[in-house]
Amino acid sequence: IGPTISPVRDSTSELAVSAKRGSFTVRDRKMKKERAKQAQDRAGVKGSRVGKENVLGVDDEGEGEGEGKDSATKAEPLTADRYTQIQLQRKSLPAFTVKQELIRTIRENQVTIVIGETGSGKTTQLAQFLYEEGLGFNKGNGNKKIIGCTQPRRMAAMSVAKRVSEEMNCEIGQEVGFSIRFEDRTDPNKTSIKYMTDGILLREILADPLLSTYSCIIMDEAHERTLSTDILLGLFRQLIKKRRDLKVIVTSATMNADKFTRFFGDAPQFTIPGRTFPVDIMYSKSSNSDHVEAAVKQILTVHLQSSTDSGDILVFMTGQDDIETTCELLQEKLDLLDNPPPLDILPIYSTLPQDLQKKIFNKSDSKRKVVVATNIAETSLTVDGIKYVIDTGLIKLKVYNPKLGMDTLQVVPVSLANANQRSGRAGRTGPGITYRLYTENATEDSRMYKQPIPEIQRTNLSNIMLLLKSLGVQDINSFPFLDSPPKDLLNCSLYDLWSINALDNFGELTPLGKQMIEFPIEPTLAKLIVQSLEFKCSEEIVTIVSMLTVPNVFYRSKERKRESDMAREKFIINESDHLTLLNIYNQWETNLKKVKNNFSSINSWCTKNFLQLKSLLRAKDIKNQLLLIMKKNRMPITRSNDDTIIRKCLCSSFYQQSAKLTKVNVNGQLEFINLRHNYMKMYLHPTSSLILNSSLSTPYVIFHELVLTSKEYMNFVTTVDPLWLLEFGYKFFDISDVKTKTKIRNEVDFKYIDKESVKQSLESDLEM
Ligand code: CDP
Numbered sequence: 001i002g003p004t005i006s007p008v009r010d011s012t013s014e015l016a017v018s019a020k021r022g023s024f025t026v027r028d029r030k031m032k033k034e035r036a037k038q039a040q041d042r043a044g045v046k047g048s049r050v051g052k053e054n055v056l057g058v059d060d061e062g063e064g065e066g067e068g069k070d071s072a073t074k075a076e077p078l079t080a081d082r083y084t085q086i087q088l089q090r091k092s093l094p095a096f097t098v099k100q101e102l103i104r105t106i107r108e109n110q111v112t113i114v115i116g117e118t119g120s121g122k123t124t125q126l127a128q129f130l131y132e133e134g135l136g137f138n139k140g141n142g143n144k145k146i147i148g149c150t151q152p153r154r155m156a157a158m159s160v161a162k163r164v165s166e167e168m169n170c171e172i173g174q175e176v177g178f179s180i181r182f183e184d185r186t187d188p189n190k191t192s193i194k195y196m197t198d199g200i201l202l203r204e205i206l207a208d209p210l211l212s213t214y215s216c217i218i219m220d221e222a223h224e225r226t227l228s229t230d231i232l233l234g235l236f237r238q239l240i241k242k243r244r245d246l247k248v249i250v251t252s253a254t255m256n257a258d259k260f261t262r263f264f265g266d267a268p269q270f271t272i273p274g275r276t277f278p279v280d281i282m283y284s285k286s287s288n289s290d291h292v293e294a295a296v297k298q299i300l301t302v303h304l305q306s307s308t309d310s311g312d313i314l315v316f317m318t319g320q321d322d323i324e325t326t327c328e329l330l331q332e333k334l335d336l337l338d339n340p341p342p343l344d345i346l347p348i349y350s351t352l353p354q355d356l357q358k359k360i361f362n363k364s365d366s367k368r369k370v371v372v373a374t375n376i377a378e379t380s381l382t383v384d385g386i387k388y389v390i391d392t393g394l395i396k397l398k399v400y401n402p403k404l405g406m407d408t409l410q411v412v413p414v415s416l417a418n419a420n421q422r423s424g425r426a427g428r429t430g431p432g433i434t435y436r437l438y439t440e441n442a443t444e445d446s447r448m449y450k451q452p453i454p455e456i457q458r459t460n461l462s463n464i465m466l467l468l469k470s471l472g473v474q475d476i477n478s479f480p481f482l483d484s485p486p487k488d489l490l491n492c493s494l495y496d497l498w499s500i501n502a503l504d505n506f507g508e509l510t511p512l513g514k515q516m517i518e519f520p521i522e523p524t525l526a527k528l529i530v531q532s533l534e535f536k537c538s539e540e541i542v543t544i545v546s547m548l549t550v551p552n553v554f555y556r557s558k559e560r561k562r563e564s565d566m567a568r569e570k571f572i573i574n575e576s577d578h579l580t581l582l583n584i585y586n587q588w589e590t591n592l593k594k595v596k597n598n599f600s601s602i603n604s605w606c607t608k609n610f611l612q613l614k615s616l617l618r619a620k621d622i623k624n625q626l627l628l629i630m631k632k633n634r635m636p637i638t639r640s641n642d643d644t645i646i647r648k649c650l651c652s653s654f655y656q657q658s659a660k661l662t663k664v665n666v667n668g669q670l671e672f673i674n675l676r677h678n679y680m681k682m683y684l685h686p687t688s689s690l691i692l693n694s695s696l697s698t699p700y701v702i703f704h705e706l707v708l709t710s711k712e713y714m715n716f717v718t719t720v721d722p723l724w725l726l727e728f729g730y731k732f733f734d735i736s737d738v739k740t741k742t743k744i745r746n747e748v749d750f751k752y753i754d755k756e757s758v759k760q761s762l763e764s765d766l767e768m
């Protein structure tokens, strides 16, 4: 994909430099922007969320919340047949054949690096081996300890725990459990094998720095180099000296393995021998402008040309949006054909409900399947029977944008190591073919990175800094990083923490910072909760935070646009999306009580109001957990009926994300300017409550996050009194001149805003 895919060198390596200069300067910024936009358009990224992603709680692939919790946790009775079948399958895994040697190596060494092809049984078998061989017990007194296994992704943690509980024939949450943010399915008395996200283990270290309940920790998929994994590795290097009895096992695909070995002072490598078959690699002859179309074309070609075999196809896309588009387009094309050979089209991405996810594992000899996946299928999921891989060569990554002062999701070319890993997926069960939808040229001339850039070198580190500070790491520069973050990225993150008063002028945690640590959510939201204690509106703020943490609560039907909009309008609180969220939650909860928790009644209430019941239930769950944390820390939970107080409280935590209305442009759109640097134009998201307002009481607003599409849209906006901005954001705004205070209030003349025309122009813009 010539110009759109090849020049990758400039994507993130220059972050450090640009951060230092205080602006985002890339060699050819304009070109890059254009490219990013093209990539986004192609990817059909309708609205990447750009909030400061939570790291402590970890999110998968930056794709937001939500998973098929219900189905993941339902226990299915295992028939004897199925159990025998599963045991047979276990025995056929490469890991099984080397079990004894593997266990010996682990027994003899404190740290072991385990390398193995994807699908060799690392994730599902290792923990079971350790358990079966008694490594889950204290040597001295025989006390039971936990064997922990971390995963970079929530979805993997859940589905693997489910699988292993089946293999061990027990109910999930008993001997085998999992723990992900806001959902702990373990039993302190029973659980021996615990799968969790790396972010969860990082938080556990806060409470128990020696991890004294664990006997073994398996750092799975360490080669993915997520931020939390990298920090954990650094912490383990110190911890293993204090806990000589703790076993650390780092599993990795071949990439990065030597690095881990060196990091742990020449720790032994154990390679699980794999069976791999040759894979032919085909490149595109020319570049394609649309990766979805190119992929669909390639799928059809493979499917129709090789109709004699039933080898399955695996396609790598960037995210939910382009996966869905691909599946739809493919189905459309198939429908146009006369009696085509049957094809199962199966999407897979992290937020897909569990029961749909499971479908990719279904086997059928007569019917070919095509699995359209995110990067999740690169290493953390193994689908058997793949013979053809179609690789777009693209990936969606979280990249810190110093210009915006926040993380953004960007579609960028993958590294060579990733591309090779993807190709390898075609040769697991027999010889295979990979079709790379980019030219061979693109992989040469060092235009693609050899290795992916670890997250620690490309994302905002505020969360992690806060955590390290509270772990007593005084000098961040002396922390044993596997790869050090660029100095300027560190400085930026420290600055961010200072600017929200979590750190003082000496870089020490403030009392506020210490309280923030208690909450497994992004720093600004944690601060918001702490602030709400002072404003005596903690009950309301916790609701708002919970609602901001779940995926969209509104259901916007394409066919019933007007109706769904009208339903939404009924909930709107003027001048504040945050208060609107609060209103929705409260009304929903009132109704929930009224119908006495009757599922079908509340479900129909939600449908009538175009609300997503699943999101609301999850918000309720999160709210309860946040309230628990507050109670544990003796933080008072108080109610307030005063909207002004709540808005002021919001301002006290979000002053660094504020904007001012500057004009109404020719399309009737409200144009704002970002007050942080006074140059970036921003707009209200079309779903904002403020859009329907014909006049705002003040031109100043705070916003929760930015969504990048064709324009910069602010998501979740609330108007604020400029004097509040001065009061709380004194680090940013000048308070010396009293006269300006009155001036600020009267500065902008409000024009009448024509609701309908605004909405129409926005809709055509966003194509919602
Ligand atoms: O971690 P690694 O890639 O080495 O392999 P694994 O995830 O332990 O998978 C071993 C085998 O278990 C594969 O053949 C998978 O297809 C199977 N598996 C499964 O059937 N269902 C799951 N939820 C997970 C794994």
Ligand code: MG
Pocket: 119, 122, 123, 124, 220, 221, 379, 380
């Ligand atoms: Mg694995």
